[in-house]
Amino acid sequence: MTSISSSPSLPRIFGQYEIEQRIGRGESSRVFLAHHIRIREHKVALKVLLSQEAARIMRFEQEASIAARLRHPHISRLIDYGVQNPFHYAVFEYIHGSSLRDLPKLLASTNANALKKGSYLPLSPELALRYFQQIAAALDYAHSLDIVHRDLAPGNILIDPDAEKAYLIDFGIARDPDQSLTSTGMIMGTPGFIAPECMREAQKATHLSDIFSLGVVLFYMLTGEEPWFKKPKPGDSWLELPQVRSLAEAGQKLPEEVDRIIRTLLAWEPHHRYASARAAAADLEAVLAPYLSQTQVVPVAAASVAQPASQPKPFTLIEPNEVERALTGAVFHEPLERAQQRARKLDAYHISQLLDQWAQEHPFRLPLLGRLARLHSVRHYNVFFFHLQLLVEQRRDAGMEEEPDTQQKELPPHREVERWQIELPPPKEFQDKAGSLLVVPGSEQVVNCPACKGEGVIVCSMCKGMRRVTVTEQPSARSMTAEQPAGTTEDAGASTVVRQRVIACPQCNGRGSLPCKRCASFGRVVQRKLIEWSRRIVRDEAQNDLPDVDETWLRRTCKAELVYKHRVIGQIPPEWLQITEVKAMIDRQRQALDNDSRIVMAELQIHFIPLTEIGFDLGRQEQSYRLAIYGFENLIPPDWRLLHWERILFSAGIGVLSLFLIISLAFLTL
Structure with a gap:
């Protein structure tokens, strides 16, 4: 060797x-x-x-x-x-140029101003977009052959600055499903660009691992730096996720939507990332195209002449929403990508086809509606439906429990635990639970028996401690008959003699006291505080504002796609509170709680239906219409405004005339 x-x-x-x-x-x-x-x-x-x-x-x-x-x-x-x-x-x-890793240094060396600022010169947003699109296309092509690069980093991207072209190179550690040479436990790639699932084992790499690396590359192209405050390394806990810097924190001023795209690419969970590099490139183009069209592009180098920014494509960008902004990197991105594809497909031609098809579905709708309609506006956005499930725990004071201090057990002194600090079995599922009584740790105390005042005995309730009681005796019937003289007619009851005598108290046997049952005659009791706990489920629902539509029709006809599902134990995630409808639900439920109740587990599910709202007229600008196209099914709800009223009236007239003729014939036959 x-x-x-x-x-x-x-x-x-x-x-x-x-x-x-x-x-x-x-x-x-x-x-x-x-x-x-x-x-x-x-x-x-x-x-x-x-x-x-x-x-x-x-x-x-x-x-x-x-x-x-x-x-x-x-x-x-x-x-x-x-x-x-x-x-x-x-x-x-052979590609004339240098790697992306060396390009910023090369550009900086040819720029006197850049040399004063530092050794890096970020690419212009226009060049970064162009190179990103090219690398994304190359990456998707490799993924289509089931090849995962596994080392997507600036050192493996070649840039030809004269032609403004980027090339993906070095498939040395790529994963080929037909030839696997990766041993279990190996970690491969460039530090800082390795997806988290691959930092434990390279065999875990999928095409989504390359998507993560692509996000780091995009940040690098725009800033000349990596996005991490602290670079992730093998062995990092998934509970301590590395914080991603914003572009502004790296000194780059770009639309906030670019940060959202980067955070989605860098989602820690693979299924929260873009499903394809092409989808990320399309999002980036939709965000940057309007920005570049309004911004004067400064050439990066003398040899790199900026081309005019492309005009924004119509009808391609879904309206920004709070859900994606708040939960960036945590949503299931595949259905959102399909919504973007739907939005791009719904151009004027396809909208016209949909209107024609909708009109043909009912004989009383305006025929050729799609050909007659003149579009004024097209807006795409997602309508979100929120399902909140809470598990509310109650902890109420339940008085005291006590036992006689017979054993005189050692009770080490401890601080009394506040009731919400008492550890209970953590909740696992959403289910009502009756709970039980619990002793408050640290609440034990030894006290003189309240019943006997520490004496161990209590005064006899019969003799009041005198040991003796006076009893009244009545003579029996036999003794009364014997003592009465013969021939006496006097009422027997009137001559009855009542006797009283003093005897030893039968209740305490002449002791004057009884053993205290409360303390078992020890004079002391051990007392402990009790709480009673239980859990109950609370559910709530909300949704974005909808255009005028029958919600029953909408739920029956359109399938809502799951885009987010997350369960937490304890604190409500702060990002949930950035969504207006979710915050309103949580605030409403919190207001219903008292001091004895808290939310101990929460789950939020978010579904969405893509919606396209169009504005058009039918040849008369003073009379315009607004119509909504719902769901991936592209369904249009019934709308009486677009009925063919002439046909309806004509049909109604024919019906009335037919009914009149039938009645007339019936009378003539009588």
Whole structure:
């Protein structure tokens, strides 16, 4: 095995190509500018593997194999492959320029003002957009072949500044489903550009991992820096997400929507990112095109002449909304991308077709409505439906419990825990729970028995402590008969003699007191405070304001797409409160709580229906109409204003006349 450092001297000629100079280097390879030995004008990039390790050779061959399958105008093309013993080499299309990593330094070195500011000069928004679109197209093409680059970084993007073209290069660690060389536990890529799921294991890479790296590249192109306050590294906890800087914090003034696009690309959860690079590029173009059309573009370098900004495309951008602004990077982006595609498709031609189709569905609607309608405005936006579910916990005072201090257990002194600091089993599901009684930790105290005042006995309630009681005795009937003289007619009851005598108290057996049952005669009790807890479910719903439409019809006919679902235990996320309807629901539920109740778990689900609102007239500008097209199904609700009233009246007249004739014939036959 030959190491890189001990490799023999490289030959000047590899196959049909002769080396001119080195133009790049990798961990185990070198890249040279070379020319064909017979056609010197034919320049190529010659990549030579210096290592003879079997694993590196296999990966080098895989890179060439992947490159041979890729045919895209913004991916460097493989020309040849060979072995110049002992070196393996690959011949690629030569691209005049430098890597994106080196381009800012190169531009800065040619700009005196930039040298005073620092070593980086960000690309203009126009150039950044152009290069981003090109790399996004190349990336989507590779993904269509199920190839994941896994090292999308400025060092692997070549820029030809004269032609203003960007090229994706170096598929050395790309994931090919047919040839997997990645071992479990390996981490691959450029630090700062690696997707979080790949910072634990490279095998976790998907096309969404490249989308994450593309977001870092976009921030880098616009600022010359990475977006992190603290660069993420392998082993970082998913609970401690690295904070992303805004463009303004990096010194770049651009529309806030660009920050939203970057945060979506950099979403920590893969399924919250754009589903494709093309979708991100379309969003970026829609945001920057109006900005560039109003801004004078300053050339980045003398050799890079800015082209006029393209005019914004009509009907392509969905109206900004609070949901996407507040939950950027946390929404399911695939349905939102489909809404964008729907908006782009609904141009004047397709709207006209929809109106014609809608008119044909009912005989009493205006015929050829689409041809008659003259569009004034088209607005696309998403209507959101919010479903809030809360689990409210109640903790109420439940008095005291006590027990006799018979064992004299040791009770170490502790601070009494406030009732909302008592740990309970965390909630797992939304379900009502009756709960139970709980002892408040630290509330134990030993007190003299309140019943016996610490004496252990209580005064007998019968003798009042006198030990004796006076009882009244009445003589029995036999004794009364024996003592009465014969022939006495006097009422027996009147001559009854009542006797009283003193006896020992039968209740306390003459002791004057009884054992205290409350303290078991120990004179002390241990008291503890109690609380009673329970949980109950509270549900609430809200939605954005809708145009005049039958909501029952809307829910029955249009499918609402899930775009966000998140459950939290404890505090309500602050980003939820940035959405007007959600904040109103939460405030409403909080106002219904008392001091004994708190929200312990919350779940927010957000669905949406895309909506297109059009304004048009039918040839008379003084009479205009507004109509809404709902959902991905592109449905239009019934609208009496667009009925063919002449046809309706004519049909009604025919009906009345027919009824009159039928009645007349009936009378004639009688």
